[in-house]
Amino acid sequence: MKRSLEDIAAFIQARILGDASLEIAGIASVGAASTADLVFVEEEKNLPAALNSNAAAVIVGSFAGTHQTSKPLLITDQPRLAFARAAEFLIPADSFHAGVHPTAVVHATANLGRNVEIGERVVIHDNVEIGQGTSIAAGCVIGPDVSIGRDCRLYPNVTIYPASRLGDRVILHAGAVLGSDGFGYVRDKATGKYHKFPQIGRLEVEDDVEIGANSTVDRGALEATRISRGTKIDNLVHVGHNVQIGEDVVIAAQTGLSGSAVVEDAVIIGGQVGIADHVRIQSGAILGAQSGIPSKKVIRGKGVVFWGTPARPITQYLKELAVLARLTKKKT
Numbered sequence: 001m002k003r004s005l006e007d008i009a010a011f012i013q014a015r016i017l018g019d020a021s022l023e024i025a026g027i028a029s030v031g032a033a034s035t036a037d038l039v040f041v042e043e044e045k046n047l048p049a050a051l052n053s054n055a056a057a058v059i060v061g062s063f064a065g066t067h068q069t070s071k072p073l074l075i076t077d078q079p080r081l082a083f084a085r086a087a088e089f090l091i092p093a094d095s096f097h098a099g100v101h102p103t104a105v106v107h108a109t110a111n112l113g114r115n116v117e118i119g120e121r122v123v124i125h126d127n128v129e130i131g132q133g134t135s136i137a138a139g140c141v142i143g144p145d146v147s148i149g150r151d152c153r154l155y156p157n158v159t160i161y162p163a164s165r166l167g168d169r170v171i172l173h174a175g176a177v178l179g180s181d182g183f184g185y186v187r188d189k190a191t192g193k194y195h196k197f198p199q200i201g202r203l204e205v206e207d208d209v210e211i212g213a214n215s216t217v218d219r220g221a222l223e224a225t226r227i228s229r230g231t232k233i234d235n236l237v238h239v240g241h242n243v244q245i246g247e248d249v250v251i252a253a254q255t256g257l258s259g260s261a262v263v264e265d266a267v268i269i270g271g272q273v274g275i276a277d278h279v280r281i282q283s284g285a286i287l288g289a290q291s292g293i294p295s296k297k298v299i300r301g302k303g304v305v306f307w308g309t310p311a312r313p314i315t316q317y318l319k320e321l322a323v324l325a326r327l328t329k330k331k332t
Helices: 005-012 046-049 080-088 314-331
Strands: 015-017 039-040 058-059 073-075 178-182 185-187 194-196 202-206 215-217 225-227 304-307
Touching: 005 015, 005 073, 039 080, 046 058, 058 080, 073 314, 178 202, 202 215, 215 225, 304 314
Parallel strands: 039 058, 058 073, 178 215, 202 225
Antiparallel strands: 015 073, 185 194
16 A cells, blocks of 8 residues: 555654655665665664665654755654654555354354454353454364453464453564463472362453463462553563563563562563562563573663673673673683
């Protein structure tokens, strides 16, 4: 779908330098751009390459406001964000066909909103609520008493256990499992055997959450596991029972959060981070890849990067590495 630069600029709230009527058909990297594509540049040193590319127009920062160029420019304070929003405007959403596929099994008590898409071999159990505009792809299983909001996207083979609650515009990628039992057992000291602790809580996922492929989120043991608004979870992440995740949290792949951990708002968690039980990560902290957080530890420091096992501020960690390197060098 082609859009004029004027329309794109209005959508992303950018200022135009150049021909506002120029039509754009897509987005691309600077190296791969065609004559109908839009590209972006975050640093002034990269602007010449973009101007010499095949791209039709360039999203740039305010540093380009005085440049004279044959290519139209869209000027904004956050070029990367503007480019992402332009992509939303230019690229059509996944194909959507409202209706229930003949092979789907939908319980008579399920309540489907308007313009809902139910794909091949989907199974929807009793008392399920699905909001309007939601799409559920092939092979998904939705357990009893589940509530799914409006305009959600469930990709193939997603499983949602009973009594889970999803807000609006939630995206669940292929193979995600939500609301499964937590890993909770009680050991009999007399016999050494393990007995399952009740896992009868629920899972609550708020609006605008995205959960990656083959990730798992356990329901609470007796209360609720909660993922708050705007949080983004990568592929292959495990969220244990009773975990509380705040708003606008980002969690990268292969991270594991043990039971009753608390992650406050705007935390960034790198890949392969291990978070033990009853840990609290306070607002705005950043956990580097492969960090380890021991049980009941509190991580605090907005904007501070933590690294290592046990995790500590990266400045401290690097100093320790330097000392270790000097000691090793002396011994050799």
